[in-house]
Amino acid sequence: MEITKQIVAEHGITEEEYGKILNILKRTPTITELGIFSVMWSEHCSYKSSRSTLKMLPTKSERVLVGPGENAGVVDIGDGIWIAFKIESHNHPSAVEPYQGAATGVGGILRDIFTMGARPIAILDSLRFGKMDSSQSRRLLSGVVSGIAGYGNCMGIPTIGGEICFDAVYEKNPLVNVMSLGIISDNKIVKACATGEGNPIIYVGSATGRDGIKGASFASRELTESSYEDRPAVQVGDPFTEKLLLEACLELAKQDYLIGMQDMGAAGLTCSTCEMASKSNVGIEIDLSLVPKRAQGMTPYELMLSESQERMLVCVKKGYEKEVEKIFAKWDLHSVVIGRVTSDGIFRVMDGQKIVSEIPAKALTDDAPIYQHPEKEPEYLKEAQAAFSLQPSAFSLNEILLKLLASPVIANKAWIYEQYDHMVRTNTILCPGKGDAGVVYIKNAEYGKGNTEGTEKAIAMSTDCNGRYCYLDPYMGGMIAVAEAARNVVCVGAKPLALTNCLNFGSPMDPEVMWQFRRVVEGISKACQALDVPVTGGNVSFYNETEAGPIYPTPVIGMVGVIEDASNVTDMGFKDEGDVIILLGESRDEIGGSEYLKIIHGMIAGKPPLLDIEREQKIQQAVLEAFEAKIVKSAHDCAEGGLSVTLAECCLQGKIGAKCSCQSAINMSPISLLFGESQSRIVVSVSSANLEQLRQIIVQAGIPYEVLGVVNGDELIINELIQLPLKEMETAYQWQG
Amino acid sequence: MKWAVIVFPGSNCDHDCYYILKDVLGQDVCYKWHKDTSLSGIDCVVLPGGFSYGDYLRCGAIARFSPIMNEVIKFANNGGIVIGICNGFQILLEAGLLPGAMLRNESLRFICKDVYLSIENRETIFTRCVKTERVLRMPIAHAEGNYFVDSETLSNLQKNNQIVFRYCRPERDERDERDVVSFTYTDNPNGSIDSIAGICNKNGNVLGMMPHPERAAEQILGGVDGKLIFESVIRQ
Numbered sequence: 001m002e003i004t005k006q007i008v009a010e011h012g013i014t015e016e017e018y019g020k021i022l023n024i025l026k027r028t029p030t031i032t033e034l035g036i037f038s039v040m041w042s043e044h045c046s047y048k049s050s051r052s053t054l055k056m057l058p059t060k061s062e063r064v065l066v067g068p069g070e071n072a073g074v075v076d077i078g079d080g081i082w083i084a085f086k087i088e089s090h091n092h093p094s095a096v097e098p099y100q101g102a103a104t105g106v107g108g109i110l111r112d113i114f115t116m117g118a119r120p121i122a123i124l125d126s127l128r129f130g131k132m133d134s135s136q137s138r139r140l141l142s143g144v145v146s147g148i149a150g151y152g153n154c155m156g157i158p159t160i161g162g163e164i165c166f167d168a169v170y171e172k173n174p175l176v177n178v179m180s181l182g183i184i185s186d187n188k189i190v191k192a193c194a195t196g197e198g199n200p201i202i203y204v205g206s207a208t209g210r211d212g213i214k215g216a217s218f219a220s221r222e223l224t225e226s227s228y229e230d231r232p233a234v235q236v237g238d239p240f241t242e243k244l245l246l247e248a249c250l251e252l253a254k255q256d257y258l259i260g261m262q263d264m265g266a267a268g269l270t271c272s273t274c275e276m277a278s279k280s281n282v283g284i285e286i287d288l289s290l291v292p293k294r295a296q297g298m299t300p301y302e303l304m305l306s307e308s309q310e311r312m313l314v315c316v317k318k319g320y321e322k323e324v325e326k327i328f329a330k331w332d333l334h335s336v337v338i339g340r341v342t343s344d345g346i347f348r349v350m351d352g353q354k355i356v357s358e359i360p361a362k363a364l365t366d367d368a369p370i371y372q373h374p375e376k377e378p379e380y381l382k383e384a385q386a387a388f389s390l391q392p393s394a395f396s397l398n399e400i401l402l403k404l405l406a407s408p409v410i411a412n413k414a415w416i417y418e419q420y421d422h423m424v425r426t427n428t429i430l431c432p433g434k435g436d437a438g439v440v441y442i443k444n445a446e447y448g449k450g451n452t453e454g455t456e457k458a459i460a461m462s463t464d465c466n467g468r469y470c471y472l473d474p475y476m477g478g479m480i481a482v483a484e485a486a487r488n489v490v491c492v493g494a495k496p497l498a499l500t501n502c503l504n505f506g507s508p509m510d511p512e513v514m515w516q517f518r519r520v521v522e523g524i525s526k527a528c529q530a531l532d533v534p535v536t537g538g539n540v541s542f543y544n545e546t547e548a549g550p551i552y553p554t555p556v557i558g559m560v561g562v563i564e565d566a567s568n569v570t571d572m573g574f575k576d577e578g579d580v581i582i583l584l585g586e587s588r589d590e591i592g593g594s595e596y597l598k599i600i601h602g603m604i605a606g607k608p609p610l611l612d613i614e615r616e617q618k619i620q621q622a623v624l625e626a627f628e629a630k631i632v633k634s635a636h637d638c639a640e641g642g643l644s645v646t647l648a649e650c651c652l653q654g655k656i657g658a659k660c661s662c663q664s665a666i667n668m669s670p671i672s673l674l675f676g677e678s679q680s681r682i683v684v685s686v687s688s689a690n691l692e693q694l695r696q697i698i699v700q701a702g703i704p705y706e707v708l709g710v711v712n713g714d715e716l717i718i719n720e721l722i723q724l725p726l727k728e729m730e731t732a733y734q735w736q737g
Numbered sequence: 738m739k740w741a742v743i744v745f746p747g748s749n750c751d752h753d754c755y756y757i758l759k760d761v762l763g764q765d766v767c768y769k770w771h772k773d774t775s776l777s778g779i780d781c782v783v784l785p786g787g788f789s790y791g792d793y794l795r796c797g798a799i800a801r802f803s804p805i806m807n808e809v810i811k812f813a814n815n816g817g818i819v820i821g822i823c824n825g826f827q828i829l830l831e832a833g834l835l836p837g838a839m840l841r842n843e844s845l846r847f848i849c850k851d852v853y854l855s856i857e858n859r860e861t862i863f864t865r866c867v868k869t870e871r872v873l874r875m876p877i878a879h880a881e882g883n884y885f886v887d888s889e890t891l892s893n894l895q896k897n898n899q900i901v902f903r904y905c906r907p908e909r910d911e912r913d914e915r916d917v918v919s920f921t922y923t924d925n926p927n928g929s930i931d932s933i934a935g936i937c938n939k940n941g942n943v944l945g946m947m948p949h950p951e952r953a954a955e956q957i958l959g960g961v962d963g964k965l966i967f968e969s970v971i972r973q
Contacts, residue, residue, distance in 0.1 A: 149847050153878070154788040156749020240747050240791025331746065419847045421878045423952050424786075426753045429959075441957060445760040566957060 001031045011038035012221065017369055024363045032300045032349065033357045036364065039267035039305060040274065043542050046368035049508035050540040053518050056525045057535045063497060064534055066189060071112040071263065072182075073536020074189055075498045077457065077562045081447060082189070084118035085181035087126070087463070087502040087558040089541035093234040094176040096227055098143025102176050103151040103237040104212075107309050109180045110155060111263035114246050115312065117190035117253035118182030121425060122440050123152050125162035125178050126463040126502070126556045130171030132408050137166070140174050141737070147237075148178070149419040154239035155246070158428050159420035161438030162463050166408050169467075172546040173223050177502040177539075179463055179558040185447065190253050193260035194276040194284060194315035194341050201273070201284055201339040202321065204328050205245045205311040207292035208269070211236050212307025222507055222543050233307075241310040244331040249312060251327050257320040264311040270304045272313040273339075274347045277361035284361070285348040286339030300349065300356040315341065375518060376511035384472055385592075388605050390671075397670060397721050400600055402732040404641040404675065405648055407599045411735035412652075429458060434571040434653065436491035436637055437462035437559075441566035458566035460494035462559050466640070467552035469608035472593045474516045474553050476608050478523025480679060483616045484639060485559035486531050490620045491635040491682060493568050493627040494561030496531060501538040501557050506550020508542045516553040524555060530613040531620070533559070568627055572636035573654030579633055579711040580691045581650075581658055584619050585681035586704040587643060587665040589672045595640040596675035609679050615703065616680040622701040623682055629697070631690040638681040644674040644722055646683050647708075648729050651716050657726055659717045660709035670721050685711060738971055740766040741779040743809070743825075745800045750786035750822065750951065757951045758783075762967055771803035781818040781970055782809055784825025786878070786949060796839060796881045797827035806832055818862065818970060819943045823879055826935075826945035835938055835945045836894070837886035842879070843928030849878040851959075852926055854934050854948060855905040858898045861937055863944045866969040872907050872920055873962035875953035877927070877934075882947040884929040884936075894936060902935035902946055 001007075008018050011034055021029055021037050029037065043049060059067040065082060066074035072086035090105025106123060113120045125148055130137035152159050157180070194201060212235035252258055260280070262272040269291070277284040288303050298306075316324055321337055328335035342348070347364065349357040393400060404410055417432035430439035441458040464485040470477030486496040501524065506513040528535060538558075544551045563569055574581070591597060592606020626632045634654065638646045643662070651658050665673040686694050691707070698705045709717075715725045740758050744751045751768065758766040769776070776782065789800035800806070806828070813819045813834050821829040829835045842848055854873045856864050867873065886894065894900050906924035922932045927947075935946030950963030 153847055153849075153880075154747070154749075154791060156787055238791070240788060240793065243747055243749065243788070243791075414850075418850050421847070421849045423849060423876050423878060423949075423958075424749060424753070426756065426952050426955070426958060429957055443756070443760070445756065 003028055013038055035301050035305050036270050039270055040364040041368045045267050045271055048369050049371050049373055051370055052372055053521050056521055058528050059534050061534045064536055068537040071115045082184040084113050084116040085500055085560055086112050086537050087177055087179035087500045088539045089502050090176045091541055091544055094144055094174055095223055097234040098140045099147040100234050100236050102144040102147030104235045104309055105176050105178045106148055106151040107237045107242050108265050109178045113180045113182040114249050115261050115263045117188050118184045120157045120180050120182040122181045123157055123159040124461055124463050127164045128170040128175035129166055131168050132166055144176055145416055151237055151239045153421040155243050156424050158422045158424050160422050160428050161432050169551045173544050173551055175504050177556045190261045192262035192276050193280040195259055195280045197341055197343045199315055199318050199341045200321055200337045202314040202324055203338045204314055204335045205333055206241050207294040208306050209294040209308045213305050222545050235307045235309050237309050244333055245310050248328050248331040248333055257317040259315040262313050268307045274361045274364045277347050278365040283342035283344045283346040285342050287350040289352040290336055290338045292334045300351050373508050373514045374511045375515040377515055378512040385607050393600050398724055401644050404645055406732040410641050412733045415737040429569055436488035439492055439569050455565040458563040460489040460492045460561040462488035463556055465554050465556040467554040469593050471552040472608050474519035475523040478520035478555055479527040480611050481555050481557045482524050482527035483611055485557040487637045489559050489561030490623050491637050494563045496533050496559055496561045498534050498536045499557050499559045503540045504544050504554040505542050506545040513550055520553050520555050527613055531617055570632055572650055573634055574650045574656050574685050574711040575633045579685045580688050581685050581708040583683055583706045583708050588678045589668040590676045590678050591672050594677045609677050611679045618701050618703050619680050622697050625697045626694055631686050631693055632684055634685045636683050642675040642677050648716055652733055656711055657713040657715045659712045661719055664706045738780045739778055740764050740781050741769045742783045742785055743769050743805055745771045745789035747789045747791055748785050748787035753951045754783050754785045757954045761954055771805050773805050776808045776812050784821040784828050786823030789824055797831040800828045801831035813943050816942050821945040823947055829945045834943050836890050837884055839881045840883040840885050841881050842883050847880040848926055851876050853905050853907055854902040855920055857900045857903055861901055861941050863966050863969050866965045874960050875948045875950055875963045877948050882927040884933045897939055899936050900933055901937050903932040904934050
């Protein structure tokens with residue numbers, strides 16, 4: 001086939017990039033080679049527009065064993081227990097085919113985890129859709145939720161948390177970010193490498209079909225009306241096969257003859273092979289005629305670009321091919337030697353005797369283009385951040401609180417998380433909806449490496465981002481995303497350890513988007529440094545825009561924290577009559593960017609709340625100290641909806657009322673006091689006998705605080721402003737999807 | 738007692754059952770791969786939950802033909818104790834060891850949440866450790882748990898005392914309630930006929946239940962009611 005300008009353009013390759021390809025090959029590429037370059041140099045695989053900015057992020061700490069660049073980051077949580085975790089997006093596929101898009105998003109992130117030799121023990125989902133009053137959004141939401149449930153439940157891995165937001169900007173471009181975390185036993189990390197000339201490259205798992213061809217390129221452009229025609233670019237998931245693959249791969253991971261393993265995710269066979277070769281500074285030769293196929297007459301081009309799911313590439317020491325076959329045969333899976341490691345650094349693809357592609361492996365990875373696209377401060381910012389005046393609301397304060405409790409972002413999400421198996425593996429000690437983070441514990445009986453005191457560790461996970469804050473102030477928004485995610489794991493008693501991020505943005509060709517991107521990353525970096533939480537990897541998803549424009553900058557943070565003694569974990573619910581309620585932190589007169597403005601006034605305006613990251617750190621530290629002293633009976637941070645919503649949620653979760661009087665903020669408007677979203681605030685309850693001890697911790701930390709009141713009765717009372725029976729709040733809080 | 742947990746391709750609660758039996762209850766327990774063909778020396782067989790064969794075709798319909806199932810049927814017919822949980826229950830139905838079939842949940846959704854169970858028959862080897870007048874709390878997690886039988890079979894089940902658990906709602910819904918006396922049959926999460934959550938065979942040695950007792954056997958997970966089921970068997 002002749003490679004015309006039109007064919008090159010159809011592959012999303014620019015003229016300049018094509019020139020670079022000609023220069024590397026010193027000849028015209030074959031159509032298969034062009035396809036390979038197009039996916040490897042796609043934004044999705046190469047991070048060509050984000051790589052230079054991402055360098056800003058701190059990625060190291062003494063706990064980090066594997067940072068960005070592998071399938072998942074690995075962190076040592078002490079006492080010889082290592083965990084692997086990562087978050088990834090599956091936005092574009094979910095926009096055109098919500099069930100399969102979300103399902104294969106789960107499948108993909110799980111493979112990332114078990115490729116490292118880790119057994120996945122938890123899943124979290126961070127989802128964003130348009131307004132719930134549109135049938136399009138409801139269709140997408142129900143498809144995505146069923147897809148996550150369909151895949152995760154079948155795999156037997158609990159979905160323990162996540163978040164869900166709604167805003168018109170996500171109407172046609174929903175965000176589906178999935179995070180998973182796994183445990184590595186025996187301190188054996190598997191990497192995506194292939195070494196030793198002549199060692200076999202083995203294809204394991206499902207056969208290759210025509211699904212998901214060029215998915216990586218599809219994910220690297222904007223969504224348009226005609227994106228629906230790209231549905232063949234969406235893969236079809238088979239969780240049953242993945243479950244078998246998981247068990248077989250973990251069995252293989254224990255073997256000493258295993259050299260490396262790489263999953264076939266984006267860009268399938270192409271990406272897995274050349275990444276393995278490039279990372280190990282070797283060449284790899286594969287023969288496509290040996291690849292198990294599920295469709296007839298597949299061309300080399302299709303085989304190389306297919307994104308059929310549930311496939312892996314494995315490199316083992318020569319002579320152990322039969323051993324691998326035995327492991328995979330037990331699970332009724334393919335295991336076929338399709339190639340070998342070479343020493344010439346060339347990624348060579350054969351189809352029987354015929355060479356169909358011959359490219360230096362490094363050219364596809366290290367030599368991928370890097371861009372520094374122009375940036376420009378967005379036009380909308382000044383106007384959006386400007387001071388605004390508010391018409392007094394026609395609703396009473398009680399009514400406003402009920403409306404906020406009923407808004408989908410805040411309301412009870414039971415109808416969603418009850419569709420996910422969140423208890424399988426019997427480790428989940430905080431189910432979704434109970435606390436600010438999901439928590440699983442690590443059984444000493446299973447890992448045999450408990451703490452010296454004999455207590456059992458637990459891991460807390462939370463995903464967070466307020467896209468509205470990031471839209472109104474990308475730097476502050478990025479910083480708040482990290483701070484809030486950390487605060488959430490602190491509220492269940494965990495020390496924040498490391499994070500993974502999923503940076504969802506519009507088109508990098510838009511200077512305003514690139515400006516948002518840099519500012520957000522700067523904000524994240526700042527917060528990471530201040531809180532001493534490194535980034536161990538993640539994912540950038542650009543081109544989240546439709547004819548209506550880009551989405552809000554949405555840097556989703558997946559935070560991981562560790563609890564030394566699992567029995568110390570607590571949820572957000574108030575516990576016993578007479579317990580004292582304390583607010584750590586300070587309420588300011590801040591209403592900009594709030595849920596209140598959006599729900600009650602339909603406004604996305606003002607500056608988001610200010611974050612003093614040093615104070616944030618002190619408050620988190622103080623709460624952790626209180627946890628260590630075993631005096632915290634409940635903890636919950638103030639987020640969307642402000643202090644009143646936080647107190648209401650503590651009451652609803654605990655099925656008990658509270659009598660509060662907030663004096664420190666008495667001079668500000670009741671609206672800001674009740675619904676303002678000032679940062680760095682945590683509501684804690686302790687028994688009255690322990691109040692003094694908590695007070696000492698707080699005073700020592702030098703942070704503002706206020707004793708708000710007591711747990712009491714069956715209604716929530718705040719000053720003379722709010723008085724609502726639990727039953728009424730409960731009714732508003734229920735959301736039947 | 739010697740326990741065997743059967744592992745089908747796609748089982749995913751096998752590990753949880755094994756852990757509870759071995760580490761929480763100190764039992765002698767082993768895994769049996771679905772291609773195994775012997776249950777010699779085993780006193781009690783557990784068919785765990787999960788998605789055997791991906792629930793493709795129909796839940797349990799393919800697993801029923803796994804080689805080990807011939808042995809499980811023989812074992813049960815000889816009076817061996819068999820517990821099928823969730824997908825395991827579905828497999829027992831498909832294998833004909835228990836009567837009836839599972840429909841999709843009335844809501845057409847997967848449901849994972851805690852439910853309350855009334856003990857309808859306290860005389861079985863699976864329930865004798867339950868104090869009288871207790872309802873049990875444990876989770877369900879399934880999409881096809883809407884139990885169905887024809888009216889004749891249902892009246893036989895009732896007549897023979899084969900209904901072991903029903904979904905129920907305790908009158909007082911307080912935290913940490915332990916000894917609830919009164920309840921109604923108004924909380925049926927999946928539409929099961931007669932609110933049935935678990936049944937046994939006529940001989941009383943084969944139990945099928947949709948709720949997961951293995952998920953409610955440690956205080957740290959929020960409850961230990963499920964332990965009573967296993968303890969009842971152990972106490973024989």
